[in-house]
Amino acid sequence: MPGENLSRDEARERAALLSVDGYDVSLDLRSAVGESGGEGSRTFRSVTTVRFRCAEPGASSFADLIAPSVTAVSLNGRDLDPGEVFDGTRIRLEELAAENELVVDAQCAYSRTGEGLHRFVDPEDGEVYLYTQYEPADSRRVFANFEQPDLKAPYRFEVRAPEGWSVWSNGAGELTDGVWRFAETKPISTYITCVVAGPYHYVTDTYEREFEDGTRLRIPLGAMCRKGLAPHFDADDVFLVTKQGLDFYHDHFDYPYPFGKYDQAFVPEYNLGAMENPGMVTFREEFIFRGKVTRASYENRANVILHEMAHMWFGDLVTMEWWDDLWLKESFADFMGTFSMVRATRFTDGWTTFANRRKAWAYRADQLPSTHPITADIRDLQDAKLNFDGITYAKGASVLKQLMAYVGEEAFLEGARRYFKRHAYGNTRLGDLLSVLEETSGRNMAAWSRAWLQTAGVNSLTPQVLLDADGRVDELAVVQEAPESHPELRPHRVAVGLYRRTGSGALERYAQAETDIQGPRTVVAVLAGADAPELVLVNDDDLTYCKTRFDETSLATLREHLGALTDSLARAVCWSALWNMTRDALLPAREFIDLVLRFADRESDIGVLQMVHAWAESAVVHYTAPELRAQAGRRLAEGAMSQLYAAEAGSEHQLAWARFFAHTADAPADFELLTSLLDGSAAIEGLEVDQELRWAFLEPLAAHGMADEKRLDEELARDDTASGKRHHVRCLAARPSAAVKAQCWEQVVDSDTLSNALVEATIAGFAQPSQRELAVPYTDKYFAAIERVWTERSIQIGMHVVRGLFPSFQDSPETLEATDAWLTAHEDAAPALRRLVLEARDDLARALRGQERDRAAAGG
Numbered sequence: 001m002p003g004e005n006l007s008r009d010e011a012r013e014r015a016a017l018l019s020v021d022g023y024d025v026s027l028d029l030r031s032a033v034g035e036s037g038g039e040g041s042r043t044f045r046s047v048t049t050v051r052f053r054c055a056e057p058g059a060s061s062f063a064d065l066i067a068p069s070v071t072a073v074s075l076n077g078r079d080l081d082p083g084e085v086f087d088g089t090r091i092r093l094e095e096l097a098a099e100n101e102l103v104v105d106a107q108c109a110y111s112r113t114g115e116g117l118h119r120f121v122d123p124e125d126g127e128v129y130l131y132t133q134y135e136p137a138d139s140r141r142v143f144a145n146f147e148q149p150d151l152k153a154p155y156r157f158e159v160r161a162p163e164g165w166s167v168w169s170n171g172a173g174e175l176t177d178g179v180w181r182f183a184e185t186k187p188i189s190t191y192i193t194c195v196v197a198g199p200y201h202y203v204t205d206t207y208e209r210e211f212e213d214g215t216r217l218r219i220p221l222g223a224m225c226r227k228g229l230a231p232h233f234d235a236d237d238v239f240l241v242t243k244q245g246l247d248f249y250h251d252h253f254d255y256p257y258p259f260g261k262y263d264q265a266f267v268p269e270y271n272l273g274a275m276e277n278p279g280m281v282t283f284r285e286e287f288i289f290r291g292k293v294t295r296a297s298y299e300n301r302a303n304v305i306l307h308e309m310a311h312m313w314f315g316d317l318v319t320m321e322w323w324d325d326l327w328l329k330e331s332f333a334d335f336m337g338t339f340s341m342v343r344a345t346r347f348t349d350g351w352t353t354f355a356n357r358r359k360a361w362a363y364r365a366d367q368l369p370s371t372h373p374i375t376a377d378i379r380d381l382q383d384a385k386l387n388f389d390g391i392t393y394a395k396g397a398s399v400l401k402q403l404m405a406y407v408g409e410e411a412f413l414e415g416a417r418r419y420f421k422r423h424a425y426g427n428t429r430l431g432d433l434l435s436v437l438e439e440t441s442g443r444n445m446a447a448w449s450r451a452w453l454q455t456a457g458v459n460s461l462t463p464q465v466l467l468d469a470d471g472r473v474d475e476l477a478v479v480q481e482a483p484e485s486h487p488e489l490r491p492h493r494v495a496v497g498l499y500r501r502t503g504s505g506a507l508e509r510y511a512q513a514e515t516d517i518q519g520p521r522t523v524v525a526v527l528a529g530a531d532a533p534e535l536v537l538v539n540d541d542d543l544t545y546c547k548t549r550f551d552e553t554s555l556a557t558l559r560e561h562l563g564a565l566t567d568s569l570a571r572a573v574c575w576s577a578l579w580n581m582t583r584d585a586l587l588p589a590r591e592f593i594d595l596v597l598r599f600a601d602r603e604s605d606i607g608v609l610q611m612v613h614a615w616a617e618s619a620v621v622h623y624t625a626p627e628l629r630a631q632a633g634r635r636l637a638e639g640a641m642s643q644l645y646a647a648e649a650g651s652e653h654q655l656a657w658a659r660f661f662a663h664t665a666d667a668p669a670d671f672e673l674l675t676s677l678l679d680g681s682a683a684i685e686g687l688e689v690d691q692e693l694r695w696a697f698l699e700p701l702a703a704h705g706m707a708d709e710k711r712l713d714e715e716l717a718r719d720d721t722a723s724g725k726r727h728h729v730r731c732l733a734a735r736p737s738a739a740v741k742a743q744c745w746e747q748v749v750d751s752d753t754l755s756n757a758l759v760e761a762t763i764a765g766f767a768q769p770s771q772r773e774l775a776v777p778y779t780d781k782y783f784a785a786i787e788r789v790w791t792e793r794s795i796q797i798g799m800h801v802v803r804g805l806f807p808s809f810q811d812s813p814e815t816l817e818a819t820d821a822w823l824t825a826h827e828d829a830a831p832a833l834r835r836l837v838l839e840a841r842d843d844l845a846r847a848l849r850g851q852e853r854d855r856a857a858a859g860g
Helices: 008-017 227-232 235-253 295-311 327-344 350-366 381-386 391-407 409-423 430-441 445-452 552-564 568-583 589-602 606-623 626-646 652-664 668-679 691-703 709-718 722-734 738-749 756-766 778-792 795-804 813-825 831-857
Strands: 018-028 043-054 061-064 069-075 078-080 090-093 099-109 116-121 128-133 155-160 166-169 173-176 179-182 195-198 201-210 216-225 262-267 280-284 460-467 473-481 492-501 507-517 521-523 535-540
Touching: 008 018, 008 061, 069 090, 090 099, 099 116, 128 262, 128 280, 155 166, 155 195, 166 173, 166 179, 195 262, 201 227, 201 235, 216 235, 235 262, 235 295, 235 327, 235 409, 280 295, 295 327, 295 350, 295 606, 327 350, 327 391, 350 391, 350 568, 350 606, 381 795, 381 831, 391 409, 391 430, 391 445, 391 492, 409 430, 430 445, 460 492, 460 535, 473 492, 473 507, 492 552, 507 521, 507 535, 507 552, 535 552, 535 568, 552 568, 552 589, 568 589, 568 606, 568 831, 589 606, 589 626, 589 831, 606 626, 606 652, 606 831, 626 652, 626 668, 626 831, 652 668, 652 691, 668 691, 691 709, 691 722, 691 756, 709 722, 722 738, 722 756, 738 756, 738 778, 756 795, 778 795, 778 813, 778 831, 795 831, 813 831
Parallel strands: 018 155, 216 262, 262 280
Antiparallel strands: 018 043, 043 099, 061 090, 069 078, 069 099, 116 128, 128 195, 155 179, 166 195, 173 179, 201 216, 460 473, 473 521, 492 507, 492 535
């Protein structure tokens, strides 16, 4: 039988044959504490009863289960031999009746990879915490089921847990006679069922709303985290954003929240940002801030809270039939997260962050060889796992923003309302959404869908400006281009903005026109006669998804006056465009760095500033010619130090520059300042060196040999927490020693003893741009190991290893050749593995092109 990688064809065949009436799942988690009781994985008992119907009595099918062992299987009262019907991933079911009952008694394994039922031991107090994470298909690691999104069913969970623990699931629960029993859920998919258990710190609140007809809705709210994080847990702000989101979605969706309670758990060693389990949303605990962070961090958390909340309707209430239409939930949630945040919370500049940060993810993904249409071709579960990417999320959200501009806000939202009501508790495909949008907008959605959802690639839009004899605009046109690999030209609804400097020197918009871009060249007739612009923004207000380009006059203006742009969204669009030009080898990396050094100090939006910092560091590390890299890095570090001292005392900008300075530090004076700030012999007015900032300062010191194991151990003793442990592991791995790198390699590649979080931390420390020579021996080792790692380890760990250990700092043609040689010799490797290697190869090739452009600009 095929293994755990379920194919689309198998899922379709099973969905045509079976329909599921309900699950009863009993888990005994008392084994989570105490000794493990022998060799091998620590396990728990899982007993599942599933009632289902078969459209063809006498037919055969299978249930899914990944478990070390199965104790008993019965089908319709008939005992089956587990050794005969269970192969480690599936349970063979033969001679099915019209109505069936399957009972499976299994020993399932606790997870250390964040997939399935994850078990975490807090090093601070020894407490054990459990939570589940399933998407796309890991509920079968916890209970036997039919693991595909279109076989929805109601669930009843019961859990036995260690004494003193609390347990949560999708439905409301109560403890009776030592057993936690939970209310039956609405029909939902397997991947969004959930169990959270342990001695969590739990805070409650209530959301109430009265509708126009006089009915009242009351939603119990809960928020939880590990006890060790409780002193830092600002649950009041979490509840504030939660209530604002619930108000917004009830105002606009006309469908009351359908899942009863609304708990939110912030859990350790989480692989994702968050997961939309109905009634029991899980988040990575890093959203609880142990030290001072910028407003951008709070904005990001609010966005994620609202993204997951949107899923209660887009994804949970109405779910895609198969992972081909993953965008039906993720693109909508990504868009609605920002849309609702801007309209309902204090983060009213959220579209600026979206333009600058979120869309950068999409632009990168859409130029990789693995780019795909938003509606993707997902052959199997490995494909699905890799398609939680910048296209499905950020490009999809960008396209939906474009769609709202195209059809109008009310038509868009009315389409959503009809979609929920028409397909509640069901499964849908692309056509189901398009049909309601056609109804509400009167637009032909088929052509729009073909252009935007069913083709890949990103267009470039460039202004062409002709002036008349009086210096006014005679003609302004927008030229649309597409790469040869994806030649589709798309309809774009854009705003074209004209900017010029005022008497005070501010660069401000004085004219704007919304228009539809069609084909290779579109004249914006309404702007004829306008005064000559110094800057033309072809995607003003960031309405569409495109790479913004500039004419020569506009580019010259930005080179001299970027910091004078007064509109934060316009600046964000310009920074993003300039970074795309750098990545495309149209702008030398050192010119981008120069723009950062000249204008970043004038960036008022903290999220944009932090993104620009990241781009500047990448420009030095990847896109600057190697022989010029040290000089460029030194300039960046000196500029960061200067701004650290110049920033307003105690401001979030000061904190951002402090972190950026730590990232760029590369000289004795830099290390002396970091050391002095750590030991208190120096201080910068307003800068609080809290525990998180201490670790940020220690990593560059460790990477440059200025903080040894003893010093790092002392810091861990000061911060002996789960967070401190992760920082400690990363800093240890960062040390510039061949022996250290060999030990890291063994721990991550040749052993599976580390948890997912510590694998991530070790890889993050291992790969240091200042240690390129130390990493030379690992290029061959990487290509020799990755197929074995992919086969033997979970897909999540495999992704960490293949992405994180690719020799990207060995940026030479020889590394490119080694990558090509592996791809040629491994044409039959798992498609998902080949995709990851192809993506890394493309990043490397792009870096080499950028370095050549930078070299040419220097006259080399």
